[in-house]
Amino acid sequence: MAEVLISVIVQMTLERLKTHLMQEAASIWDSKKEVNKLSNTLTTIQSVLDDAEQRQIREEALRKWLTDLKYAAYDAQDVLDDFSYQALRFEILNGGKTKALYKASRLRTFLFLGSPNSLLYITHTPIDLPRDMSQTLKYLRVLDLSYASIKMLPNSIGNLKHLRYLDISRASVKHLPDSIAHLFNLQTLRLENCYELIELPKNMNKLINLRHVHLHTQSINFFTRLISMPPRIGRLTSLRTLSLFVVGRESGCRIEELNGMGNLRGSICISKLENVMNEEEAKTANLRSKEFLHELELQWSPRHLQEVRVEEVLKSLQPHVNVRLLEISHYSGNEFPSWMTDPSFSKLETVRLLNCRSCKILPPLGKLPSLKDLYIHGMCEVERVGCEFCGINVANGFPSLETLAIEDMPAFKEWYCAKENDFSRLKELQLIDCSMLNRFPDLPTLTSLLIRNSMELCAIPSLPSLRDLDLNGCNESVLADLSHLTSLSSISISGFPVLKSLPEGLLQSLTTLKHLHIGDLSELKYFSKEDGLGDLVMLERLVISNCPQLTSLPDVGRLVMLRSFRINKLDSLKFLPNKLCCLTSLQNLEIRSCRQLHSLPEDALPPALQRLHIHSCPLLKERCQNEGGNDWNKIAHIPYIDIDGQQISPC
16 A cells, blocks of 8 residues: 555654754754654644555545655655765764764665865864664665775675775775675675785675775875785676786686686776786686777786796787777887787777886887877886887888977987878977987977987077977077977076076077076076076066076066066075166066065065065065065055965955
């Protein structure tokens, strides 16, 4: 009978309304009247239902009314679910911590909201889970304890028979209880960034409804501590997400477990590939048939002992041609397989080669038609890169490449291209820690260039489209002639260890420059009159930082477009230039860690100035106080003044 079912629901709702948690919640949100009204209404409905149960219902209208009443009762239950959750969250937020969990007996969803990025971020305080979770959380379907500083999960978690989603990302657990294998309804398990985790539940292969297992870490340089995958995980043939597969040496934990996982999609990192003994075993992973895997990372452990022919292993790990991202790290072979550069990989857009320290020649990746992003790091044996890198029999190498980063290549000396059409779309280039590099080719489409710690590089080639240039830790001769870089809008000059002054006329021809950063020049003592700074009539932002021997600033009086001016860590600076008042467009002025700076210039600061920041400048701070400061009258017109983190009102 419909009235019997509704009666049961109403009775349960009434009982929930009388609980201590509900009464506290009603008090917190000043809604006791509404809760009492709902309670009285439900009591009336209960009485009507008791009467209806005594009569045989024949009237269609009454049956319809009871049906509508049933759905209304369900709605009331849902409202109270939400109300319970908000009350529980409030109690945790206000110090009740997880004792409140004992009161929420019908909770279906618990989200800890511990991420600092969460809109409803609660706290970093570790929480203590109840030992017997089946008594308090037995109806739970979603449990998110990410960022909750969990160190151990109780065995009783295996009693949460209804649980479908479990997230303990960023936990400090080393082991998970084997009872997790009893969560037969579990569909998603998230263990991301669990850096201490060394072992998964042994009977994990029994979770036949599991669809998603997230195990990866965000740290590029971190290698998992997991010993291997649990035995026979290959039985979970319905898995769609398996972000990390750790190859073990024991039977049932080897790479062949991937063979039957044809539904895998998205991304996967296959780690500890040194445990794959030969090419035949590598083929059992059957990666070539996994058409829904779009991102593949192949990872050997750092400093592993090479006991097999890794070239043959990598050759047999060829993925499906649908792959879009390929990363290979700590590969110890001398060369790469030909499949990596086969044009049939027409969807491959990103390639990362990391710490492949035995390879002396880069593979001809220029043959990949859709490659957009290429990152090469730690290939210590590579000395020269020539036309073979672009593909000898290719009309134009790297036809789609937009971003190229080459990093930590200590033997890399020379890079040249034989064809004009190579790198025809390259926009961004980073050359980092290539200490021996002395030349690289003309790149007509390049718009952004970063060079760091390349002391042998003496000149910048023809780069007619270059807009952003960042030079850090280079030979100062590279600064001798930048006049051909006429499209520059931003330049950063830093980390030149012996530079005492900027070369004369360095900036004169860069009339389109909008942003200039000069920093980390330990020997820079002065700016000459011929430095050309006054010719930068388009300059909008100027930063001069960490030049401890600099005693004076350049003439900035003609920088009529300058909107932001920042100086920082100029230990020897005692005075500011007098012509600051001529900067009619200046809106933001920041002065930080200039401890010898005595005072502001005699002339008034610019009238358009909107924000003034003064930090760690003790002499200047004293003169800029709004009660008796000698320089207060020079800054009183500025709407926003911040001195050592304290906002000072001009009124």
